[in-house]
Amino acid sequence: xxxxxARRPDxxxxxxxxxxRAAALExxxxxxxxxxxxxxxxxxxxxxxxxxxxxxxxxxxxxxxAFESAHEQAVPDVTxxxxxxxxxxxxxxxxxxxxxxxxxxxxxxxxxxxxxxPRLRDFHYRYSARRRQSLTELIAGGIRSGEFTASCxxxxxxxxxxxxxxxxxLMSGEPFAPSQAPQLVAALLxxxxxxxxxxx
Amino acid sequence: xxxxxARRPDxxxxxxxxxxRAAALExxxxxxxxxxxxxxxxxxxxxxxxxxxxxxxxxxxxxxxAFESAHEQAVPDVTxxxxxxxxxxxxxxxxxxxxxxxxxxxxxxxxxxxxxxPRLRDFHYRYSARRRQSLTELIAGGIRSGEFTASCxxxxxxxxxxxxxxxxxLMSGEPFAPSQAPQLVAALLxxxxxxxxxxx
DNA sequence: CCGCAGCGATACGCGTGCGTATCAGAGATG
DNA sequence: CATCTCTGATACGCACGCGTATCGCTGCGG
Numbered sequence: 001x002x003x004x005x006a007r008r009p010d011x012x013x014x015x016x017x018x019x020x021r022a023a024a025l026e027x028x029x030x031x032x033x034x035x036x037x038x039x040x041x042x043x044x045x046x047x048x049x050x051x052x053x054x055x056x057x058x059x060x061x062x063x064x065x066a067f068e069s070a071h072e073q074a075v076p077d078v079t080x081x082x083x084x085x086x087x088x089x090x091x092x093x094x095x096x097x098x099x100x101x102x103x104x105x106x107x108x109x110x111x112x113x114x115x116x117x118p119r120l121r122d123f124h125y126r127y128s129a130r131r132r133q134s135l136t137e138l139i140a141g142g143i144r145s146g147e148f149t150a151s152c153x154x155x156x157x158x159x160x161x162x163x164x165x166x167x168x169x170l171m172s173g174e175p176f177a178p179s180q181a182p183q184l185v186a187a188l189l190x191x192x193x194x195x196x197x198x199x200x
Numbered sequence: 201x202x203x204x205x206a207r208r209p210d211x212x213x214x215x216x217x218x219x220x221r222a223a224a225l226e227x228x229x230x231x232x233x234x235x236x237x238x239x240x241x242x243x244x245x246x247x248x249x250x251x252x253x254x255x256x257x258x259x260x261x262x263x264x265x266a267f268e269s270a271h272e273q274a275v276p277d278v279t280x281x282x283x284x285x286x287x288x289x290x291x292x293x294x295x296x297x298x299x300x301x302x303x304x305x306x307x308x309x310x311x312x313x314x315x316x317x318p319r320l321r322d323f324h325y326r327y328s329a330r331r332r333q334s335l336t337e338l339i340a341g342g343i344r345s346g347e348f349t350a351s352c353x354x355x356x357x358x359x360x361x362x363x364x365x366x367x368x369x370l371m372s373g374e375p376f377a378p379s380q381a382p383q384l385v386a387a388l389l390x391x392x393x394x395x396x397x398x399x400x
Numbered sequence: 401c402c403g404c405a406g407c408g409a410t411a412c413g414c415g416t417g418c419g420t421a422t423c424a425g426a427g428a429t430g
Numbered sequence: 431c432a433t434c435t436c437t438g439a440t441a442c443g444c445a446c447g448c449g450t451a452t453c454g455c456t457g458c459g460g
Contacts, residue, residue, distance in 0.1 A: 010458065012406060032312050034234010037447060048408040053449065111370055112232050112312040128371040151351075151387035156364065156380055160387070163363025164356070166371065170311055171328040171362075180356060187351035187360070188387055210428060212436055237417060248438035253419065 013055070020045050020052055024066040029105035033112040036063065064119045067110065070103045071127060083142035088185045090135060091161050095178040098169050108170065132158050139189070148189045157188045213255070220245050220252055224266040229305035233312040236263065264319045267310065270303045271327060283342035288385045290335060291361050295378040298369050308370065332358050339389070348389045357388045 023045035027036055038059055042049045056062040078089045098104045114121040132155075139154035150157055164184055168176035223245035227236055238259055242249045256262040276293065278286045298304045314321040332355075339354040350357055364384055368376035 007405090008459065010406065012458075016407085032234060032315050034232060034312065035316070036234075038449085039447065042408095046408090048410095049448095050409085050450090050452095051407065054406080058449075059447095108311045108315055111308045112234060115232050115308055116235070124371070125373055132372070152383045156384060157387065159367050159376070160360040160364040160384060162371075163365070163367035164360040165363070167359055167363035167366055170370065171324070171366065172332070173325055176359070183352045184356060184360060187357065207435090208429070210436065212428075216437080238419085239417065242438095246438090248440095249418095250420085250422095250439085251437060254436085258419075259417095 016047065016051055017055055020047060020055065020062070021066045021069050023047075024062055025070055025102050025106055028063065028066070028109040029102060031109075033063075033109040033116070036109070038062070060117055060119070063113060064117070064123065067106070067120070067123055070106070071123075083138060083145065083147050084185065084189060084191075087135070087138050087142070087189070088182050090138065091165070091185055092178045092181040094131065094162065095165050095176050095181055098165050099175040099178065104169065107166075111170075132162055135161065142189065146192060148191050151188060151190055160188060161185065216247065216251055217255055220247060220255065220262070221266045221269050223247075224262055225270055225302050225306055228263065228266070228309040229302060231309075233263075233309040233316070236309070238262070260317055260319070263313060264317070264323065267306070267320070267323055270306070271323075283338060283345065283347050284385065284389060284391070287335070287338050287342065287389070288382050290338065291365070291385055292378045292381040294331065294362065295365050295376050295381055298365050299375040299378065304369065307366075311370075332362055335361065342389065346392060348391050351388060351390055360388060361385065 020041065023041050024036075027041050027044055031037075031040065036059070038052055039049060041047075041062070042052055052062065056065060076093065078086045078093075080086070081089070098107075110120065110124050114124040135158040136155045139150060139157055142148050143150050143154065152160075161184055165176040168174055220241065223241050224236075227241050227244055231237075231240065236259070238252055239249060241247075241262070242252055252262065256265060278289045278293075280286070281289070298307075310320065310324050314324040335358040336355045339350060339357055342348050343350050343354065352360075361384055365376040368374055
């Protein structure tokens with residue numbers, strides 16, 4: 001039915017998409033959601049405004065797409081070591097990303113945007129939930145296997161770990177130091193054998 | 201030196217200030233920082249735009265002042281019970297405020313605004329730091345007095361408790377349930393005598 | 401090497417919010 | 431009751447950003 005000649009895709013299109021998405025994220029990081037403008041993105045990307053409107057319907061569409069593309073910084077699956085070690089590494093990884101990455105600098109914008117656009121809200125909640133769930137499952141697994149005893153529900157422990165990280169990021173000038181991760185994890189998981197470590 | 205007749209202050213002025221500050225906070229909660237407009241506030245407060253500009257220099261001045269006035273919801277000084285109980289009550293209080301209060305609904309706006317205006321940033325950081333510090337001191341006191349053993353540095357424990365609360369508020373649809381507060385506190389503080397409570 | 405798709409630049413109409421100015425009337429003062 | 435401050439309404443000029451349209455040019459595909 002399609003008598004179309006099936007022309008090869010022009011490489012310029014994908015190149016534009018990539019450049020513009022990156023510029024959009026930088027703009028979100030710097031200006032936030034409210035002050036985000038298509039014109040700033042165009043200037044930052046050294047691109048004509050029309051190119052942006054050719055590739056995305058509107059401002060919101062670009063923002064949502066930029067976030068979704070940034071999502072690809074997937075959490076690396078740590079599969080070596082004891083469960084406690086794997087948990088520590090996961091927490092440490094999240095702390096590092098939160099401390100310094102383009103995506104993390106966009107989180108304030110994402111929070112603000114989530115209050116305005118359902119599509120952003122869905123993305124934000126889903127993304128956060130996924131990160132939290134994988135940590136929860138790791139903790140639950142460690143408890144099931146008897147490696148340690150949790151001092152509270154796995155999900156609550158996960159929330160405390162992630163919360164500590166983001167509290168530093170969002171509510172104070174000093175981000176959470178990744179080096180504190182082991183201490184934080186140890187505080188919430190009690191090895192079955194060893195006695196509790198004392199802190200003077 | 202002042203030959204001024206010292207006229208009594210017109211009550212309408214303070215009344216306007218109060219009404220407009222409240223409307224500004226509601227506007228921040230609903231629209232966020234970026235979409236905040238003086239004209240919306242005026243409409244919401246059933247007040248002329250000129251009245252607002254007569255009492256505040258500009259948009260930022262109003263926002264900063266509205267936040268500072270909301271700050272007055274001071275944390276009640278809990279002074280009864282064991283230190284652990286006082287900590288639990290404090291955490292529970294923060295959780296309740298975070299779950300549902302006008303001020304807490306403004307936090308996304310505050311975070312966004314902190315990225316743009318130094319005055320808002322100072323307020324935000326100072327306010328958060330104060331809350332965190334009072335919790336830290338409470339924990340440190342309980343450790344010093346030998347009531348319990350912390351499983352980590354007091355400040356880190358405080359960060360985990362507050363973080364868990366705000367993670368629920370900002371990063372997922374479900375706010376932190378205040379009923380989880382005792383479990384969270386217990387997980388991070390170990391009574392010196394009793395054996396650790398097990399969670400199946 | 402031809403033809404066309406994608407490109408940057410530019411200009412446009414529109415809406416919106418800023419911060420200012422003006423003005424008549426309501427309400428507090430004394 | 432006379433006075434004068436504060437108030438809400440309204441209009442203004444300005445700047446900015448949206449989303450659209452147009453136009454030559456560039457560089458890719460065939």
